[in-house]
Amino acid sequence: MKYNVVIVGAGPAGIFTALEMRKRGSQKSILIIEKGQPVEKRTCPKIVTKKCMNCKPYCHITTGFSGAGAFSDGKLSLSCEVGGDLPGLIGEDFAQELIDYTDGIYLDFGADEHVEGVSADEEVKAIRKRAIKAGLKLVDCPIRHLGTEKAQQLYLDIEHWLQEHGVDLCFGRECNDLLIENGVCKGVFLQNGAETETIYADEVVVATGRRGADWLEKLCSEHGIEHKAGTVDIGVRVECRNEVMETVNKALYESKLIGYPKPFKNKVRTFCQNPGGFVSQENYDNDLAVVNGHSFKEKKSDNTNVAILCSHNFNNPFNQPIEYAQKVGELTNMLGAGHILVQRYGDILDGKRTWQKELAQSNLRPTLPDAVAGDITAAMPYRAMTNIINFIQAVDYVVPGFASYETLLYSPELKFYSNKIDMDVDLNTSVKGLHCLGDSSGWTRGLMMASIMGVLMGRKFSEENE
């Protein structure tokens, strides 16, 4: 079997590559290989069971058409300052142009026209003033919120559109290797039960997302694909009552704050804020349970959750950032008997664990009921914990009440950004015919940035001779 373009992974990066090719009138044959299911067959049993069933062979939340996007909160960050390092490769103005264009595609497929976080009113000015005083940077980032339930319909419409426009979608099949001969990528190998099938291609796109980062790391070392060790973020998900977060929720929806707290001066930031949202658990294929958060468009909780992440970059001789963060996650899981750990902020400062019965004494009830009360400090590295505590104290100045005794910290919140694949501005890797996109490439870390990387790739393929 031979195609002009084979795309591995049907996340936003992969699907926007195909979408843009067809929008530009390209008649090239395209195959998208996805190890998960089409959108309409993706279901998380937790809706019924109320607890994560650790589905095998993969988690439906992160796997299947539209990747980690379909079941995500669907917050499209409309600023090139947010979502990854791609603007550093292609230029900020061009990246912003691509964001505006791609936002238009999301609107065409039914995204809500309302944009959060664009008001320049007195409230935002006051928040920024407090942030400056606390030594934090407030990043301006308009957000289009799809909402978990609406995102699924939108991606279903894209799935149908691609099928109607002659893009072949192959579900339930996993790519296990690349066919590389004499420095040229000529296709992919697919797992077919006990057998391996070869699909030849002129161009191969690997867009396997964060979950495919380990696999891509292996491919890089086996095939000599040039790359640099990536960053990992280690942190916690913080949950407060909506009343505490009300001012920032109303004025900004998502407050993107960045700080470099003493004594380490590492970058620490807020990420993925969910007003009225829910804390959730994700299970990686290697059984690692990590915490996340999302919010529905209609169904609201009494709480707001937001991640606080500390970036870790390592130097020679250490170059296994993903393994490092995984060990932190494993240790935390071990302490929680395989569950997410939750601890009150005040207990951390008092040097004691949180007991399950103490959670019921607060105004704040955890929105992740199967999280286990315990001591996250027993697994969190000293540097990360100190960064988090000092950052929370700075945020308390911007959002009074954020550092309350009852504020909940869930762990492990880990973001693996993959090795950063060496790429030129035309998105070519060091191996001819191979292109690595989206979160697995290390250049993006969000829906919009992954989508624009796909759009750019689609344009490059459309420009080439048919």
Ligand SMILES: Cc1cc2nc3c(=O)[nH]c(=O)nc-3n(C[C@H](O)[C@H](O)[C@H](O)COP(=O)(O)OP(=O)(O)OC[C@H]3O[C@@H](n4cnc5c(N)ncnc54)[C@H](O)[C@@H]3O)c2cc1C
């Ligand atoms: C719970 C959650 C909430 C999120 N919320 C937001 C948000 O609100 N806003 C935001 O901007 N970002 C959010 N994100 C991040 C966002 O979803 C990702 O940044 C984005 O989906 C990355 O797109 P991608 O195409 O690079 O990869 P992915 O979306 O991860 O897609 C990769 C696809 O490749 C498939 N795959 C992997 N390996 C193979 C293989 N070997 N063979 C075949 N298929 C394979 C996977 O099954 C997957 O479907 C969230 C993520 C999660 C998990």
